[in-house]
Amino acid sequence: MSEKLRGNILVTGANRGIGLELVRQLAQSIGENAHIYACCREIEGPRAQALKNLSTPGKITLVKLDLSDEGSISSAVQAVSRNMEAGGLNLLINNAAINRPESPAPLSATGKQHMMDVYETNVVGPFLLVKMLLPLLQKAAEMDSEGDQMSCSRSAIVNISTLISSIEKCPESFHIAQMYPYRTSKAALNMLTRCHAEEFKRHNILVTAVHPGWVRTEMGGEKAPLTPEDSVAGMLSVMLSLSNKHSGMLLDWQGNTIPW
Template sequence: MSEKLKGNILVTGANRGIGLELVKQLAGDEAHIYACCRAPEGSGAEALRDLTTQYPGKISIIQLDTSDEDSISAAVQAVNKQIGAGGLNLLINNAAINKPGTPAPLSASGKKDMMEVYEINVVGPFLIAKMLLPLLQRAAEMDSTVKDEGDKMSCRRSAIINISSLAGSIKICPENFARAQMYPYRASKAALNMVTRCQSEDFKRHNILVTAIHPGWVRTDMGGQEAPLSTQDSVHGMLAIMSSLSNKDCGMLLDWEGNMIPW
């Protein structure tokens, strides 16, 4: 049976959809959530602000624009100040966009779409992980109880979870391309998968787990109302998977039920 997640957890894109549901379900565990979004005071973050009232003292809302390096740096500084001597146990890179709208065929996709999607879906998570690395290292070093055990990596110790997509799988692309071409989105998630793989190799010396998870086709603004999966079920599944991850899962791409997806 999987254990509950705990410690300090940072979630990007936390004001709606999967990100909001992640915050909601994590707030019920023994964790403090740093919920990041672009406009914390805006109307789009009202549901997130309501959660801070529902779970007093468990959620800190942090302003973060994942397309802006200065904003990422300021958010990291704000989190570092609040955490103090503690470390960051889990970073969930959830924020992402899809442009132009699905099915996004070649004829509708331009350079601006490709660059904007890549910046938010790939460069943002890359920079966030890079800047938060000292806090993740601190968490890994603090947990001395598992330091001498064979299986050192877990999301309760120190980990990065990149929310990826089945659409980023190069091998599976021929099976689902006709349904949704999505050139910018597919390319960005394939690149995020490589960032995941690279960081998993780089950060394993610090005992930091890095894994990518596909949340399924979920009913959100991005997924649309035809999607078969609710945010509640998707997030419940992903958190169960996260709580059971270990060394063997580092650098993998899994779905919300724990099945491995080929690159």
């Protein structure tokens, strides 16, 4: 990666899978003055050990964040704000998400609480986090002197979405994995992406949704064809290429547009 993302970068769901790999590759590729805030629900205990092993003083800060808890979101934002000083937030990667019940999650196995839990973490959590972080995103955008040019190195929100959020493409994959809560929550996240893109363009804050591919993670399963390493390398390359014309879009990890 010849170009580098810079400034302050915040990644949610950073203790495993795609989030952990995002932190790992970002730590290897960001510029000298960049800093990563790696967020997860529990920063103590075995599930965060791999993330702790990556933690580098001066480059990575671990932040406790539970997206299903508004108080936790507020505390995390306050902690991050104190550390960022005057720089603002250049890039927010909303990666954290849950899937309930386990795939293929047919209608017969899905209840109200599954729908509510998934929506709370996958949609309401990112909504509240962006709302609270907006002053920091605005600060980063205002510090840049590039006029109305948007980029992930200036001020941006990247929402990790999925191909199966596409309403148009639903018939192609529904028979494999019904996943009512996950599909509908990610479709809602796409609309949140569009709404934020419209509202924030006056601040020169870029907002885009990205599908990481079907990735071999705890959520994706062993049959997934794509490794976290390849998925993240592709997504970071896409992030470096994003500009005004991509705000409010849903792209895949190779930069291809996915229909709503």
